[in-house]
Amino acid sequence: MVLAGPTAVGKGTVAAHVRQHHPEVWLSVSATTRPPRPGEVDGHHYFFVDDAEFARLEEEGQLLESAVVHGRARYGTPRGPVVQALAEGRPALLEIDLQGARQVREAMPEALFVFLAPPSWDELVHRLVGRGTESEEEREVRLRTARTELAAADEFDVIIVNDDVARATEQLVSLMVDPNPDKDS
Structure with missing residues (x-):
């Protein structure tokens, strides 16, 4: 399962909630x-990782x-751990950005x-x-990116509104059991 959405929507918070309350779900750890x-x-x-290590991982197809992302940092999902989790039959969750989700759609x-x-x-x-982790300039970049990301919601199989972290998490995990729900939640 791929979880994506705009900056600050709470992807990391929902993933952390999954990690805490659903240890049966394997969560991918991205490189950045x-x-x-x-x-x-x-x-x-x-x-x-630094830029040189990231470039090496890309070049080697790892x-x-x-x-x-946001015109600045590089992010990527290491392939090996995902393949291993799937081979073990574990429910796997990738929390990634829109660009990454599009690439995974091509690959998987x-x-x-x-x-x-x-x-x-x-x-x-x-x-x-409110999270206070970005400068004003960085917030403006992220908000411009978020507008584009929100416009891509229809590219996804399911939309979950994150108005309550516990509820959004339970909806997400339930999809791993019943992957054929109605399109919008």
Whole structure:
């Protein structure tokens, strides 16, 4: 399953809730060239790598998808752990951006693609400003990107509105059991 949505919609929060309440679900850990935010742990939240290491992973075909996000940092999903989790029959969740979701759709069209949407644009802005981890310039870049990402919601198999983290998490996990729900939630 691929979970994507605009910046600050709560993808990481929902993924953390899945990790805490559904240990049966395997969560992919992305590689990134951005620096860690306060409290993030290498190998748990992301694999923090430099540009040279990221380029090596790409060149060797070790990334299922990769993208430059918000015109700055590079992100990618290591292929090996995903393939291993699927081979073990574990429900697998990739929390990635829109560009990455499009690449995974090309590589693994059998995956279920879920778009996490905010309750409203104002709430998305509030969440981005409220987390206080970006400069004003970075927030503006992320909000411009978010408008484009929101317009892509129809590319996904299912849309979940993240108006309550526990509810959104349960909807997401239930899709791993019944992957043929109504399109909109």
